[in-house]
Amino acid sequence: MADRVSPLDLIDVDALHSEEELQFRQVVRRLVADKLRPNVADWYERGEVPVRELAKEFGAVGLLGMHLSGYGCAGASAVAYGLACLELEAADSGLRSLVSVQGSLAMYAIWRYGSEDQKQRWLPAMASGDAIGCFGLTEPDHGSDPASMKTRARRDGDDWILTGVKMWITNAPVADVAVVWARTDDGINGFLVPMNEPGVTANTIKHKLSLRASVTGEIVLDGVRLPADALLPEARGLKAPLSCLTEARYGIVWGALGAARDCLQTAIEYATTRVQFGRPIAGFQLTQAKLADAALELQKGYLLALHLGRRADAGTLRPEQVSVGKLNNVREALAIARQCRTILGANGISAEYPVMRHAANLETVLTYEGTSEIHQLVVGQQLTGLSAFAS
Known part of the structure; x- marks a missing residue:
């Protein structure tokens, strides 16, 4: 019988990576082998996943917001982050989604568009897995066309009042904060919405036939009052x-x-x-x-x-x-x-x-x-x- 090679050894892709990149990969690969693979089939079958427990595990090895710098983030390269995503999704797409939504959507929005106070309040806790974030853009009637969103934010004195519904939001039922995008008189803006605010409801979407090792929800915003500093100051428009x-x-x-x-x-x-x-x-x-x-x-x-x-x-x-x-x-x-x-x-x-x-x-x-x-x-x-x- 001829010698066998694994699929990605066929053209020696490891030779294209730095030692640091391969070390990052090995850390994630070990975490996947020890903590995820033994359990993921059961999580998938039951449609339940211990998000908070996993977030702590991921935070401990620097996976959350790993390609961002400062605020407790690892500051890794984009390639190292990509390798981490590959290893996570080799276990299950839902587990990679947890990391992607936390780091590339919620944390990135705060890191890129937030005030210094917002960054200090949320990013270190999210990087460690002590706080969970989600990203509210998609709506029940507007998925591929976010420019038509119906969620609105209006001024009431110095405060903002948010009303609308967001749908198919990963991590929403367990999140501490949501980055919510809403239409204002000035266009589309982003807001940081603590999920324990009055008027915020997160409903778990059940009976999924895919991505079952992931928590997905609907966010209902019923006249949610937020202070002026909930606005992401640098986020202007759909871009x-x-x-x-x-x-x-x-x-x-x-x-x-x-x-x-x-x-x-x-x-x-x-x-x-x-x-x-x-x-x-x-x-x-x-x-x-x-x-x-x-x-x-x-x-x-x-x-x-x-x-x-x-x-x-x-x-x-x-x-x-x-x-x-x-x-x-x-x-x-x-x-x-x-x-x-x-x-x-x-x-x-x-x-x-x-x-x-x-x-x-x-x-x-x-x-x-x-x-x-x-x-x-x-x-x-x-x-x-x-x-x-x-x-």
Whole structure:
């Protein structure tokens, strides 16, 4: 039998990384092996996950807001953060989502657009996992079109009064603070809303068939009164929340590869031990063709993610380039998961193996942080110079 290599060793991608980046990866990989893998299938099946306990674990190793600087954040490189997302999503997309929403959405919004007092109040506690954040942009009637949001904030003396509903908000039922985007007389602005304020209700969304190892909720704002300093002073217009989405999408570019890698590794292990017609099914040409095609797409997606990460660290990454990465890597990761499921046959639908869980999760990842169709239009606009979005 010929020597085997793991999927990402095929073209020696580790040679493209610094020792520091690989050390970051190893820390997360160990955490995943010790704390997440033994439990995630059960969390997924029950639709429950110990968010606060996990946040403390993640904070202890610097995962929360790890690519931000100061305020207790690790100040790691974009590539190191990407590797962390890959390892987390190799366990489950919902666990990577917890870290992404906390760091790339809620914490990044405060770090980039908040006042110094807001940063001091929230960021150290969020970096350690002592406080949980969420990001309220999507509404029941406005997902891909956030410019049409109905949530409003009006002045009442020096205070703000917020009214509206946000939907599909990760971490909302357990969050301490929400970054809420609302329409004002001056346009779209961001607000920090403590979740224990009168008039704030967080309802857990149940009966999900995907991303079950993640807490998702609806936020209802019923005349919530906030002081003037709840406003994020530097966040003006829709570009502010969209820039936060760009941060989160970058993590997805890497994270989806983790789910794909885990599916492929599982399929290879299964195929080399599952005997049919007197030999391991890995020895049949059709099986090897499936594995080879999946490995090729995994390598290409990894090189794309790494290229975007290097651009991010150089300060030259553009939003449409993140759209290229999100569109390609999630779409290919889902295709890999589906193909690997076929290799496992009937066992592919069993929770004993992670493949079907990853496939179900990736159906959600394909949609959130911008659907594939939205990213196709972003790329199309760059290629043609013409916007296909409705005016």
